[in-house]
Amino acid sequence: MTIEVDYRFPPGIDAEKQAKVIAIGQTAGTWDARFAHREQALRSHLGEVVKGLTQPDGSSIVTIRFPEANVENDVSSLLTMIFGKYSMAGPAKVIAVRLPEHYGRRPQVGMSGIRERLGVFDRPLIMAIFKPALGLSADDHAATLQEVSSAGLDIIKDDEILGDLQGVPTLKRLEACRQVLDEVKQQTGRTVLYAVNVTGAADKLIEKARLLVRQGANALLLNVLTYGFSVLDALAADPEIKVPIFAHPAFAGALCGSPDYGMAYSVVLGTLMAHCGADAVLYPAHYGSLPFDPAEEARIRDNLRSRNVFPVPSAGIHPGIVPQALADYGQEVILNAGTGIMDHPDGPAAGVQAFFEALDWLKQGESWEAEKLPVGPLRRALEKWGKLK
Amino acid sequence: MTIEVDYRFPPGIDAEKQAKVIAIGQTAGTWDARFAHREQALRSHLGEVVKGLTQPDGSSIVTIRFPEANVENDVSSLLTMIFGKYSMAGPAKVIAVRLPEHYGRRPQVGMSGIRERLGVFDRPLIMAIFKPALGLSADDHAATLQEVSSAGLDIIKDDEILGDLQGVPTLKRLEACRQVLDEVKQQTGRTVLYAVNVTGAADKLIEKARLLVRQGANALLLNVLTYGFSVLDALAADPEIKVPIFAHPAFAGALCGSPDYGMAYSVVLGTLMAHCGADAVLYPAHYGSLPFDPAEEARIRDNLRSRNVFPVPSAGIHPGIVPQALADYGQEVILNAGTGIMDHPDGPAAGVQAFFEALDWLKQGESWEAEKLPVGPLRRALEKWGKLK
Numbered sequence: 001m002t003i004e005v006d007y008r009f010p011p012g013i014d015a016e017k018q019a020k021v022i023a024i025g026q027t028a029g030t031w032d033a034r035f036a037h038r039e040q041a042l043r044s045h046l047g048e049v050v051k052g053l054t055q056p057d058g059s060s061i062v063t064i065r066f067p068e069a070n071v072e073n074d075v076s077s078l079l080t081m082i083f084g085k086y087s088m089a090g091p092a093k094v095i096a097v098r099l100p101e102h103y104g105r106r107p108q109v110g111m112s113g114i115r116e117r118l119g120v121f122d123r124p125l126i127m128a129i130f131k132p133a134l135g136l137s138a139d140d141h142a143a144t145l146q147e148v149s150s151a152g153l154d155i156i157k158d159d160e161i162l163g164d165l166q167g168v169p170t171l172k173r174l175e176a177c178r179q180v181l182d183e184v185k186q187q188t189g190r191t192v193l194y195a196v197n198v199t200g201a202a203d204k205l206i207e208k209a210r211l212l213v214r215q216g217a218n219a220l221l222l223n224v225l226t227y228g229f230s231v232l233d234a235l236a237a238d239p240e241i242k243v244p245i246f247a248h249p250a251f252a253g254a255l256c257g258s259p260d261y262g263m264a265y266s267v268v269l270g271t272l273m274a275h276c277g278a279d280a281v282l283y284p285a286h287y288g289s290l291p292f293d294p295a296e297e298a299r300i301r302d303n304l305r306s307r308n309v310f311p312v313p314s315a316g317i318h319p320g321i322v323p324q325a326l327a328d329y330g331q332e333v334i335l336n337a338g339t340g341i342m343d344h345p346d347g348p349a350a351g352v353q354a355f356f357e358a359l360d361w362l363k364q365g366e367s368w369e370a371e372k373l374p375v376g377p378l379r380r381a382l383e384k385w386g387k388l389k
Numbered sequence: 390m391t392i393e394v395d396y397r398f399p400p401g402i403d404a405e406k407q408a409k410v411i412a413i414g415q416t417a418g419t420w421d422a423r424f425a426h427r428e429q430a431l432r433s434h435l436g437e438v439v440k441g442l443t444q445p446d447g448s449s450i451v452t453i454r455f456p457e458a459n460v461e462n463d464v465s466s467l468l469t470m471i472f473g474k475y476s477m478a479g480p481a482k483v484i485a486v487r488l489p490e491h492y493g494r495r496p497q498v499g500m501s502g503i504r505e506r507l508g509v510f511d512r513p514l515i516m517a518i519f520k521p522a523l524g525l526s527a528d529d530h531a532a533t534l535q536e537v538s539s540a541g542l543d544i545i546k547d548d549e550i551l552g553d554l555q556g557v558p559t560l561k562r563l564e565a566c567r568q569v570l571d572e573v574k575q576q577t578g579r580t581v582l583y584a585v586n587v588t589g590a591a592d593k594l595i596e597k598a599r600l601l602v603r604q605g606a607n608a609l610l611l612n613v614l615t616y617g618f619s620v621l622d623a624l625a626a627d628p629e630i631k632v633p634i635f636a637h638p639a640f641a642g643a644l645c646g647s648p649d650y651g652m653a654y655s656v657v658l659g660t661l662m663a664h665c666g667a668d669a670v671l672y673p674a675h676y677g678s679l680p681f682d683p684a685e686e687a688r689i690r691d692n693l694r695s696r697n698v699f700p701v702p703s704a705g706i707h708p709g710i711v712p713q714a715l716a717d718y719g720q721e722v723i724l725n726a727g728t729g730i731m732d733h734p735d736g737p738a739a740g741v742q743a744f745f746e747a748l749d750w751l752k753q754g755e756s757w758e759a760e761k762l763p764v765g766p767l768r769r770a771l772e773k774w775g776k777l778k
Binding site: 026 | 642
């Protein structure tokens, strides 16, 4: 089996030459007569230029095929090979990576497993984020969790900025929130997932993740790009960590934002996450508050789903976008709202209710306008945030 | 103590507005009356816009000050805060990060420790890379090491692409090479460092690093950016790992290449590495084979040295650049050559000798031209690669 990578070069770059530089320079390199006796082994590691294509705008796309024997069946060694030293060679962007089905790992829980744990199979899942991000106590978190859980929320997560800080250590937050989750379970039979942000130096982070799970964490949040794909890899494979891992895209723009450098969002947040064991992946929605290309978003969605990973469009999500989100995603999606739930004029519980109200209206096939809705959470939300056209 | 970050925006961006978005959105965020009782705590986590400056070309630089209480004294949480979600908000580049002296960690070995281990204090160190990168056996590696060690080489490293592969597992390479290192020590009293590339999922990687050290590895190589800063953090703090860690810049271009996105090379390969425990950091030399800005290279050098981290300019280094390298770096540098040693017309030992010959001539204050040199390794090298003007 082989690995295929598409590189895009801006106009004016000799793509054919660069393709050869990659195929040779990112694999075995060159050799001379001294290594004639290793000719066969050396050749077996070389990359191969599959094709080149000049685009109407003068940019070029070349496809390189790499031997799977060069890498270690993980994302970190893959990145070193396909874009390690070469990333520093001038403008070039990795726009697609095609991996063998078996490459890397699949989620331990995934879309199907998350639905099973929640017992919800017939609608998008609704997810919230604790806000404000910093400065609250563990009890504040628990109080908020109480509100949104009672309103029917499926999943909540720490803000990605909230680490293991003095004043509100991760274990304390879990302890306070775990009590609420247990009460909800007892009183309603419902499971609510709380994705706890796990942080620290790699060894400590992995130990902490195990400890959190032992202490009752039923989901984890990982800033994969600031901690490393090798950390996701380790957590996803860990026999003690059987809870879903939510991958956060923090720092992705540093890798993916430029048109001419780095890697496409659909590669980093789609393909690579889906081959590294993430159970759900957050990424900017194109109708959200961050600028994002709808086609790229669709590719992320499809890359994730193809391996049973839950797509979680995020940023600027509020009840008004639900009709559009359902049109774009159907049921197999987690709608993740931060301020779109927490800053509802009538409080977080009303924020959650507004989402469910929107889902109910749509289920009944009704289209709605703010002014025609009955007074209530959804109408209040639309009055604040409007409805996506 | 506070953390200060400079962000550069291209012309046409409302930098003042973006500065506020960062100072608030990347810290506590906003809050309403519900959290009035937490006002003081929330405020203490907010970022602060220190200053903004419009450049002659229309671009803007703004400085944001972040509370140290928001992060965990490591690079990963720092990146999440200063450029996590915001990295996806449109064009912006982090061009400088100023951290408190105590932030993160310092190298366990560092420049001074590496010199002590080698017993070499009065000249630049010479480092080579095993080439070809893939396809050789452990015995091939040992044979090459034998050649270059006998010629006086100080340090050698695996190619960054060479992981723990079938046919040439990392431990086998170490085993074969360790024997050579021991013989050199016995016969000449000299220590040669071999930086073994350590790879794998984070937990396995850390275990493997410990095992390698127990088995006699006297240096490690880590692809920090494809495995994660949190992995470097863990290795650098590990009580079992007292050998120097060489940080490789593979994948840095994906983060640093673009003028308008990501982070400056001097931040990623300078500041962040120097606060994360690296003992030596490789990066492209501006006179090498990769395009690189001399001013940016100088900043990396200075950021590293300020914390006792060895600068290792690399890529396209050959004996002909030694005069320029000494002018730029003086003695406190490791000159790292791959093909510039391994592809010497008379073999790797001659490649090493050519470097030392160059150092000797310069020590005597002699300027040299290929045609005036005696027949020998340096003259042969200059005939092949030329001399940097």
